[in-house]
Amino acid sequence: xxxxxxxxxxxxxxxxxxxxxxxxxxxxxxxxxxxxxxxxxxxxxxxxxxxxxxxxxxxxxxxxxxxxxxxxxxxxxxxxxxxxxxxxxxxxxxxxxxxxxxxxxxxxxxxxxxxxxxxxxxxxxxxxxxxxxxxxxxxxxxxxxxxxxxxxxxxxxxxxxxxxxxxxxxxxxxxxxxxxxxxxxxxxxxxxxxxxxxxxxxxxxxxxxxxxxxxxxxxxxxxxxxxxxxxxxxxxxxxxxxxxxxxxxxxxxxxxxxxxxxxxxxxxxxxxxxxxxxxxxxxxxxxxxxxxxxxxxxxxxxxxxxxxxxxxxxxxxxxxxxxxxxxxxxxxxxxxxxxxxxxxxxxxxxxxxxxxxxxxxxxxxxxxxxxxxxxxxxxxxxxxxxxxxxxxxxxxxxxxxxxxxxxxxxxxxxxxxxxxxxxxxxxxxxxxxxxxxxxxxxxxxxxxxxxxxxxxxxxxxxxxxxxxxxxxxxxxxxxxxxxxxxxxxxxxxxxxxxxxxxxxxxxxxxxxxxxxxxxxxxxxxxxxxxxxxxxxxxxxxxxxxxxxxxxxxxxxxxxxxxxxxxxxxxxxxxxxxxxxxxxxxxxxxxxxxxxxxxxxxxxx
Numbered sequence: 001x002x003x004x005x006x007x008x009x010x011x012x013x014x015x016x017x018x019x020x021x022x023x024x025x026x027x028x029x030x031x032x033x034x035x036x037x038x039x040x041x042x043x044x045x046x047x048x049x050x051x052x053x054x055x056x057x058x059x060x061x062x063x064x065x066x067x068x069x070x071x072x073x074x075x076x077x078x079x080x081x082x083x084x085x086x087x088x089x090x091x092x093x094x095x096x097x098x099x100x101x102x103x104x105x106x107x108x109x110x111x112x113x114x115x116x117x118x119x120x121x122x123x124x125x126x127x128x129x130x131x132x133x134x135x136x137x138x139x140x141x142x143x144x145x146x147x148x149x150x151x152x153x154x155x156x157x158x159x160x161x162x163x164x165x166x167x168x169x170x171x172x173x174x175x176x177x178x179x180x181x182x183x184x185x186x187x188x189x190x191x192x193x194x195x196x197x198x199x200x201x202x203x204x205x206x207x208x209x210x211x212x213x214x215x216x217x218x219x220x221x222x223x224x225x226x227x228x229x230x231x232x233x234x235x236x237x238x239x240x241x242x243x244x245x246x247x248x249x250x251x252x253x254x255x256x257x258x259x260x261x262x263x264x265x266x267x268x269x270x271x272x273x274x275x276x277x278x279x280x281x282x283x284x285x286x287x288x289x290x291x292x293x294x295x296x297x298x299x300x301x302x303x304x305x306x307x308x309x310x311x312x313x314x315x316x317x318x319x320x321x322x323x324x325x326x327x328x329x330x331x332x333x334x335x336x337x338x339x340x341x342x343x344x345x346x347x348x349x350x351x352x353x354x355x356x357x358x359x360x361x362x363x364x365x366x367x368x369x370x371x372x373x374x375x376x377x378x379x380x381x382x383x384x385x386x387x388x389x390x391x392x393x394x395x396x397x398x399x400x401x402x403x404x405x406x407x408x409x410x411x412x413x414x415x416x417x418x419x420x421x422x423x424x425x426x427x428x429x430x431x432x433x434x435x436x437x438x439x440x441x442x443x444x445x446x447x448x449x450x451x452x453x454x455x456x457x458x459x460x461x462x463x464x465x466x467x468x469x470x471x472x473x474x475x476x477x478x479x480x481x482x483x484x485x486x487x488x489x490x491x492x493x494x495x496x497x498x499x500x501x502x503x504x505x506x507x508x509x510x511x512x513x514x515x516x517x518x519x520x521x522x523x524x525x526x527x528x529x530x531x532x533x534x535x536x537x538x539x540x541x542x543x544x545x546x547x548x549x550x551x552x553x554x555x556x557x558x559x560x561x562x563x564x565x566x567x568x569x570x571x572x573x574x575x576x577x578x579x580x581x582x583x584x585x586x587x588x589x590x591x592x593x594x595x596x597x598x599x600x601x602x603x604x
Contacts, residue, residue: 001177004057004185005192012053012196019049020200020207030208042205045100046197047213051093053193054220058082058089061185081182084123085223091116092148092219096212110145113215117144120223128229129241143244144222150251151218152211153258157278159202160292161209164250164299165194165217171247171303172224175231175310183227190220203289218251238314242321246306249328250299253277257332273340280338285494298331315395319386322379326372330480333368334487369422370413372480377412380472381405384465400460404452411451412473415444421477437477445470489518493544498524500561502554504582505569506532506540506547513569513596514543528561554585565592 023029023043030044062082095112098104104112121137121144130136155161169191176184194217200206209217225244245252254277261275281291305324309317385394385401416422419440445466452461496518503510510530517525529548532538537547548557557563566586568579586593 001181001185001188005188005195007057008053008189008192009196010192011056012049012193013199015052016046016049016197016200016207019043019046023207042208044208044210045097045212046201046207046209047093047096047100047211047216050193050197050209050213051089051216053196054089054189054216055086057189058086058186062086081186081227084120084125085186085220088116088120088223089216089220091119093212093216096210096215099215100210100212113145113148113219114141116219117141117148117222120144120226125223125226126229127226127240127244140226143226144219146255147222147225147248147251148215148218150248150255151221152214153255153276154251155209155214156276157203157282157288157292158205159198160278160295161214161217162194162198162201163292163296165221166191166198167296167299167303168221168247169194169224171300171306172221174307175228175243176224179231180227183224186220187224190217190224203292221248238317239310242317243306243310246302246309246321246324249302250277250295253298253328253332257335261336275340277335280335280340283338283340283495284491315391315398318379318382322375322382326375326379326480329372329375330483333484338491369481373413373416373477374409376473376476376480377409378405380469380476381408381465383472384468387468388462388464397460404456404461407451407455408448408469411448412444415447416440419443433481434478437474437481441470441474441477444473492518496526498526499564500528501525501565501567502528502548502557502561502563503530503545503567503569504532504551506530506534506537506542507569509596510569511542512598513567514545516596517567525565525567528563529557531557531566551582554582555589558589558591563591565594568593568595 020043023045028043028045029041031041032039063080092113095104095109095116099109118141121140126136126140127143128136129139151161151165154164169187173184173187173191176187197209197213201209225247228243229240258273258276262273278288278291278295281294282288286294302324305320308320382401385397389397420436421440448469449458449463449466452458501517503513505513510532514527517523517527527545529546530537530542531549531551531554532547533550535550538549540547554566566582568582583593585591
C-alpha cells in the first residue's frame with residue numbers, strides 16, 4: 001500500500017512548485033489584511049496540486065466498466081468507493097475553486113455542500129448512529145458538511161490544515177488497513193498528497209491551499225470516517241460514537257470554540273478572524289511553528305487514544321476517554337481566556353439579568369469548575385474500582401458501580417458546597433486552599449459512606465474504594481485548579497511587553513514589585529530579572545525570574561539585555577550604599593531609575 005502514498009506524495013511535491021510559479025504569473029495571491037494572519041503576499045490555489053495528487057491515483061484505481069454496469073443495472077449497492085470519491089471530491093473541489101475565484105455567497109456554498117453530502121448518503125454511506133434512517137441520514141449530512149467547513153476554518157495558519165489532515169488520514173489508515181483495504185488506500189493517497197503539499201505550506205508558507213484545498217480535505221476525511229461503522233471488529237457500540245469524535249478532535253474543538261465565542265461576542269461566525277486556537281497559542285507566547293506543532297501533537301494524541309479505545313472493551317476505554325476529554329475541556333477553558341479583541345468577550349451577555357447564584361458562579365468561573373468536577377467525580381469513582389479490583393472482578397462489580405454512582409455524585413457535590421470548595425477564585429488559588437479541598441473531600445467521603453450504608457447496607461462495597469476515591473479526587477481537583485493558575489501565570493509572563501527593566505533588590509519587596517509589573521498592564525514594563533547586593537542570591541530565582549548579579553555586573557547586564565530602566569524595590573532607599581553610584585550610572589547611560597513603594601493614605 002505504501003506505493004500509493006509515495007505516488008500521491010511525489011505528484012503533489014512536483015505539481016505544487018508549478019502552481020506557485022503559475023499563481024505568481026497570474027497574480028493569484030492572498031494579500032495581508034486585518035482579518036487574516038499572514039503578513040506577506042503569498043500565492044494561493046495550492047488546493048489544485050492537492051486535488052491532482054489525489055485524483056490521478058484514484059482514476060488509476062477506478063474500474064469504470066464496473067461503475068458503468070452498476071449505473072445501467074441500477075444496483076447502487078455495487079458502487080465502488082473510488083468513483084464515488086472521484087465524483088464527490090471533484091464537486092467539492094470545483095465549489096472551493098469557484099469560491100476562491102468568485103467568492104461564492106455563504107448560503108450558496110452551504111447548499112452545494114449539502115448536495116455533495118446528500119449524494120454520499122444517497123448511495124448508502126452513513127454514520128449508522130441511529131436506527132431511524134431519516135435521523136441518521138440528516139446527522140450524516142450535518143457531519144459531512146460540518147467537517148468540510150471545520151477544516152476550512154482550520155486553514156488559518158501555515159501548515160495547520162495540511163498537517164492535521166496528514167495526522168487524521170494516517171490514523172484512519174491504521175483503522176482500515178486490514179478490514180477495509182480500499183478505504184485504507186484512499187487514506188494513504190490523501191496523506192501522501194497533503195504530505196507533499198506540506199513541504200511548501202509549512203511555516204514560512206510558499207503557497208496557501210485555498211478553499212479548493214481545505215474543503216476537499218474536510219469532505220474526503222468525513223467520507224472516509226463514515227466507513228468506521230463497517231468494521232467487523234467493533235468492540236462495543238459506544239465506539240461508534242466516540243471514535244469519530246476523537247479522530248477529529250482538533251477541527252471540532254477549533255470550530256466549536258470559535259463559533260461559540262464569535263456568536264457570544266456579537267460577530268458573524270462565518271467571517272474570518274484571528275481568534276482560532278492557533279492564534280490564541282501564538283498570543284500566549286508560542287511561535288507560529290510551535291503553535292502548529294502543539295495542535296499536531298493534540299491530533300496525534302487524540303488519534304492514538306481512538307486506536308486504544310477501538311482495541312479495548314467498554315470497561316477499559318474510560319481510562320483513556322475521560323482523562324482525554326477532561327484535558328480537552330481544560331484546553332478549551334485555557335484558550336477561551338486569551339483576550340484576542342480589545343473589547344470584552346461575551347459582550348452579548350452584558351446587561352442581562354441572572355439569578356444571584358448563576359451570576360456568582362459565572363463571575364468566579366466556578367460554573368466551569370462545577371462541570372469539571374462532574375467528570376472528575378465520575379472518573380475517580382470508576383478509577384477506584386479499576387485500581388481496587390482485577391479486570392475479571394471489575395466486570396462483576398461494574399453493576400454495583402453504576403447503581404451507586406448517582407448517589408456518590410450527589411454526596412460529593414453537597415459536601416463540596418458545604419465545605420466552601422466553590423467559594424474561592426481559581427485564579428488566586430494558593431497553598432491555603434489545600435485545607436479547604438482536604439476538608440471537603442474528607443466530608444464527601446464520610447457522607448458517601450453514610451449514604452451508601454443507609455441505602456445499600458454497605459453490601460458488596462469495599463472500604464478501600466472510598467479511600468482511593470478520596471485521594472484521586474483530591475489530587476485531580478488540585479491539579480486542575482493549579483493548572484489554571486499556572487496557565488494564567490504563563491500567559492502573563494509570555495505576553496509581557498514594554499521597556500525592559502531590572503529589579504534592584506531580590507527580597508520580599510522585589511517579589512511584590514514583580515507581581516505588580518506582571519499583573520498591572522498599565523505600566524507596560526517587561527521585567528528581565530533581579531540584581532542584589534547579596535552575592536549568595538546570584539543564580540537563585542524569584543517567581544521564575546533569575547537573580548542575574550550584583551550592581552557590579554550592571555554594565556554587562558544592560559548591554560546583554562538592552563535594559564531601559566532599573567526599579568528599586570526596597571523601602572529603605574536612603575540606606576542603600578550604592579544608590580548614588582547607581583544614579584550616576586543610569587544618567588550616564590540614558591537609563592531611567594524609579595523607586596517602588598506601597599503606602600496607605602488617609603482619605604481626606
